[in-house]
Amino acid sequence: MIASEKQIREFVGAHDRLHVRGLGSKPALHQVDAPILDMSALGGIVDYQPQEFTLTVRAGTPLREVIDALAEQGQYLPFDPLLPDSASIGGTVASNLSGSRRHRFGGARDFVLGAAVVDGAGQAYTVGGKVVKNAAGFDLAKFLVGSLGRYAILTELTVKVFPDVPQFRSLRFRYANLADALTASYAINSSHFDLDALDILPGADGAAVLARLGGFSDSLPARAERFRDFVAKTTAPQHIEGSKDELSLWDCVAGLGGACLAKVTLAPRQLLALDAAVDKAQRRYILAGNIAFVACEDADWLGDALAGLGLRGLLLRGGARSPLLGAPLENVLAARVKATLDPLGKLV
Amino acid sequence: MDRRFLSALGEIYPGNRLLTRDVELLPYESDALTAFQTKPGAVALPDNADEVIATVRLCHERGVPFVARGSGTSLSGGSLPIADGLTIALNRLNRIKHIDPQQRIAIVEPGVVNLHISQAAQPHGLYYAPDPSSQSICTIGGNIAFNSGGAHCLKYGMTSNHVLGMNVVLADGSLTEFGGESLDGCGIGPDLIGLFVGSEGLFGIALELTLRLLPLPELYRTVLAAFDDLGQAGDAVSAVVASGLLPGAIEIMDRLAIRAAETVGANYPDAEALLIVELEGEAQQVEAEFAQLRELIDRSGAFEIRTAQSEDERARIWKGRKSAFSAVGRLYPDYIVQDGVVPRSRLGEALLKIDASKRRYGLEVANVFHAGDGNLHPLILFDGREKGALHKAEALAGEILAMCVELGGSITGEHGVGVEKRDYMPAMFSETELDVMLALRKAIDPREIANRGKMFPGGEAPALTMQGMHPLERQGVISRE
Ligand SMILES: Cc1cc2nc3c(=O)[nH]c(=O)nc-3n(C[C@H](O)[C@H](O)[C@H](O)COP(=O)(O)OP(=O)(O)OC[C@H]3O[C@@H](n4cnc5c(N)ncnc54)[C@H](O)[C@@H]3O)c2cc1C
Numbered sequence: 001m002i003a004s005e006k007q008i009r010e011f012v013g014a015h016d017r018l019h020v021r022g023l024g025s026k027p028a029l030h031q032v033d034a035p036i037l038d039m040s041a042l043g044g045i046v047d048y049q050p051q052e053f054t055l056t057v058r059a060g061t062p063l064r065e066v067i068d069a070l071a072e073q074g075q076y077l078p079f080d081p082l083l084p085d086s087a088s089i090g091g092t093v094a095s096n097l098s099g100s101r102r103h104r105f106g107g108a109r110d111f112v113l114g115a116a117v118v119d120g121a122g123q124a125y126t127v128g129g130k131v132v133k134n135a136a137g138f139d140l141a142k143f144l145v146g147s148l149g150r151y152a153i154l155t156e157l158t159v160k161v162f163p164d165v166p167q168f169r170s171l172r173f174r175y176a177n178l179a180d181a182l183t184a185s186y187a188i189n190s191s192h193f194d195l196d197a198l199d200i201l202p203g204a205d206g207a208a209v210l211a212r213l214g215g216f217s218d219s220l221p222a223r224a225e226r227f228r229d230f231v232a233k234t235t236a237p238q239h240i241e242g243s244k245d246e247l248s249l250w251d252c253v254a255g256l257g258g259a260c261l262a263k264v265t266l267a268p269r270q271l272l273a274l275d276a277a278v279d280k281a282q283r284r285y286i287l288a289g290n291i292a293f294v295a296c297e298d299a300d301w302l303g304d305a306l307a308g309l310g311l312r313g314l315l316l317r318g319g320a321r322s323p324l325l326g327a328p329l330e331n332v333l334a335a336r337v338k339a340t341l342d343p344l345g346k347l348v
Numbered sequence: 349m350d351r352r353f354l355s356a357l358g359e360i361y362p363g364n365r366l367l368t369r370d371v372e373l374l375p376y377e378s379d380a381l382t383a384f385q386t387k388p389g390a391v392a393l394p395d396n397a398d399e400v401i402a403t404v405r406l407c408h409e410r411g412v413p414f415v416a417r418g419s420g421t422s423l424s425g426g427s428l429p430i431a432d433g434l435t436i437a438l439n440r441l442n443r444i445k446h447i448d449p450q451q452r453i454a455i456v457e458p459g460v461v462n463l464h465i466s467q468a469a470q471p472h473g474l475y476y477a478p479d480p481s482s483q484s485i486c487t488i489g490g491n492i493a494f495n496s497g498g499a500h501c502l503k504y505g506m507t508s509n510h511v512l513g514m515n516v517v518l519a520d521g522s523l524t525e526f527g528g529e530s531l532d533g534c535g536i537g538p539d540l541i542g543l544f545v546g547s548e549g550l551f552g553i554a555l556e557l558t559l560r561l562l563p564l565p566e567l568y569r570t571v572l573a574a575f576d577d578l579g580q581a582g583d584a585v586s587a588v589v590a591s592g593l594l595p596g597a598i599e600i601m602d603r604l605a606i607r608a609a610e611t612v613g614a615n616y617p618d619a620e621a622l623l624i625v626e627l628e629g630e631a632q633q634v635e636a637e638f639a640q641l642r643e644l645i646d647r648s649g650a651f652e653i654r655t656a657q658s659e660d661e662r663a664r665i666w667k668g669r670k671s672a673f674s675a676v677g678r679l680y681p682d683y684i685v686q687d688g689v690v691p692r693s694r695l696g697e698a699l700l701k702i703d704a705s706k707r708r709y710g711l712e713v714a715n716v717f718h719a720g721d722g723n724l725h726p727l728i729l730f731d732g733r734e735k736g737a738l739h740k741a742e743a744l745a746g747e748i749l750a751m752c753v754e755l756g757g758s759i760t761g762e763h764g765v766g767v768e769k770r771d772y773m774p775a776m777f778s779e780t781e782l783d784v785m786l787a788l789r790k791a792i793d794p795r796e797i798a799n800r801g802k803m804f805p806g807g808e809a810p811a812l813t814m815q816g817m818h819p820l821e822r823q824g825v826i827s828r829e
Pocket of ligand 1: 379380415416417418419420421422423426427438458459479480481482485486487488489490491492493494495496497498499548549552553554555673674762763799
């Protein structure tokens with residue numbers, strides 16, 4: 001078992017090719033023919049300063065452990081990591097996967113302050129900083145968000161955390177079709193309501209917008225009332241429904257069954273075209289239509305559909321030629337970073 | 349400057365958009381860190397991205413170093429020219445190409461002035477959040493280079509957190525784009541935006557930016573609290589943070605900064621320290637939070653508490669804070685604006701140390717800071733006409749930076765390294781870390797022509813001269829407020 005930075009450096013030194021895996025909650029990312037560097041034993045919170053809004057944690061730490069430690073202090077990870085019960089924090093950051101609550105304050109890139117890494121040459125060093133604000137040097141910590149372990153191995157992360165709110169209200173607004181739901185989402189998303197989450201759910205007959213407000217008990221009921229009135233007036237939904245058991249609504253991939261599951265990054269103006277192309281799949285749009293989760297039986301089919309629209313996807317579950325679906329990701333700047341951090345191309 | 353290079357440039361820039369005469373170059377000799385001055389070989393004034401690309405390619409081919417320049421308000425010498433190099437002034441690339449209120453984005457050229465974006469977005473009920481005090485003159489290109497922040501970056505982040513897509517010409521002339529119109533930014537694959545933002549012009553020139561806009565908050569509630577003691581103001585910050593509130597801004601000013609603010613008619617209470625806390629968001633939520641905040645402030649030992657009752661009163665509270673730098677400049681012949689970060693809980697300790705250091709040097713220091721994120725801005729005051737005064741001020745500045753690192757913070761929160769802090773980089777980064785950054789720079793810019801001489805320690809030191817006004821200010825071209 002790899003349980004120290006030193007062992008990681010030795011592992012890198014001993015192999016020509018290797019692939020990093022956290023807790024393996026996204027199996028599609030690990031269909032590689034290379035020795036696996038298993039990070040699951042490199043866990044534990046290193047330092048947590050609630051007053052500073054900062055947390056330093058080893059990359060293999062299960063998200064649940066982090067989330068629980070923060071909750072004890074009334075704080076949370078605002079980027080709302082996906083798969084909180086099965087993923088590690090390192091894997092989540094390396095694959096840039098957030099859930100619906102990322103709507104309020106941003107994604108992993110917005111909350112990663114610094115990291116300790118081992119690069120492809122086996123060198124260990126830190127990137128970024130440990131305070132909430134830092135403008136010195138190149139921000140390689142941000143670069144590594146979404147980098148899938150192909151540029152350097154994250155061994156430790158320092159993230160910014162925020163105070164959480166104690167209460168939530170969720171409302172579901174139904175529309176005749178997806179176009180109407182998207183129009184409603186536009187109106188809601190540029191209004192001054194501070195929403196915790198804003199998802200769009202296509203359905204067999206019509207579509208729904210699912211919104212969540214978070215706040216303090218003294219003002220939340222009145223805010224929810226006012227929000228409901230605003231949406232009713234400006235977007236004319238066919239039906240409005242509040243939910244008692246609102247927490248269960250916000251596991252944004254829970255209802256998406258099927259052999260394959262992928263994240264797709266899109267601009268909302270591409271949403272209707274994407275939805276038409278993948279309408280035989282199950283899908284849910286989070287972040288006001290800026291991220292899609294799509295579940296289907298055939299990842300190659302999905303990849304072709306995305307490529308046709310110039311979109312990119314990341315496969316989390318299911319088999320495919322590569323977990324990177326759709327439009328190619330090659331980029332000259334990324335290639336220069338690769339040549340610097342992993343000159344021998346060990347990290348795959 | 350090499351004649352053949354100049355004549356090749358002349359083909360890209362017909363008419364009077366290539367400046368080579370001494371009088372024309374004068375306004376470009378320094379940025380807002382006027383202690384450093386260098387005459388550029390020439391200044392090019394491109395009108396569009398194609399001209400920028402052609403210029404960068406020519407520079408690469410001939411090995412001529414270049415500096416991109418926005419409005420020249422850098423406080424770290426970031427846009428200081430390179431002797432015999434080319435300054436590429438981007439102010440004419442100032443088109444806001446598109447505002448999409450539905451997707452909440454703006455697509456802009458790099459020479460657009462920060463505040464103009466919010467002004468263009470305002471009719472749609474939107475704004476561009478990062479608000480450096482220089483926002484009425486500084487450009488988005490400069491903001492990108494330094495990952496600039498402002499008083500309101502506690503909740504919604506700095507420049508980097510608001511860029512969704514970029515088109516860039518790298519220093520070797522290659523073109524690339526990353527991110528796009530999605531609020532997910534780069535989304536899939538490494539976060540190239542995060543890497544480029546804050547790279548201080550060392551990778552290349554940003555040609556087009558897609559920015560995230562936010563809905564204008566429905567309500568602001570602003571409170572100003574006056575204290576007899578700086579430590580009490582610091583404790584109040586801790587109490588606010590511990591309460592679970594997340595204000596949009598938490599700022600502190602000390603006595604000297606307060607006094608300076610009087611010159612712009614701030615009309616602040618006569619105090620040792622002032623704390624400004626601002627909540628923003630949905631009206632009902634803000635009102636509820638404000639009641640909680642007032643309770644905390646009431647118990648904080650403040651001798652006077654003012655709450656803004658109107659947009660006018662709010663603007664007045666901020667005016668003093670936002671013009672503090674320039675106001676201090678009016679009280680003293682010269683000053684250095686420092687920028688360092690300490691962990692928020694160690695602010696009190698940091699201030700005591702600054703106090704002890706300044707006594708030892710026999711210099712005055714005014715303190716203005718973004719207390720919410722531990723970002724200090726000590727203004728070190730001196731009279732440049734006195735022999736050795738500048739060097740003494742610089743030594744004090746260095747001591748303050750060393751302290752920031754020692755307390756676990758950073759040598760810069762938002763002004764960047766530039767030329768000013770090159771030599772402090774080793775205090776913050778190990779040899780390996782610096783080597784990796786330098787190797788990265790060379791992989792992207794093999795001839796090291798983009799903003800040569802910045803960020804990395806060593807290299808020939810540009811001449812240190814007297815402090816004073818920015819050359820453009822001296823000529824009355826720009827002013828600060
Ligand atoms: C009175 C005053 C108040 C200030 N307040 C703040 C504050 O509150 N917060 C803060 O963060 N800063 C502040 N600053 C510092 C300064 O305004 C910022 O650093 C600003 O972002 C610089 O913008 P500029 O257009 O003047 O850039 P310049 O000074 O012209 O250039 C800055 C850097 O950007 C690079 N650059 C410019 N354009 C591009 C481009 N298109 N692509 C790549 N690189 C480029 C330059 O090469 C240079 O390295 C203040 C400065 C002054 C004078």
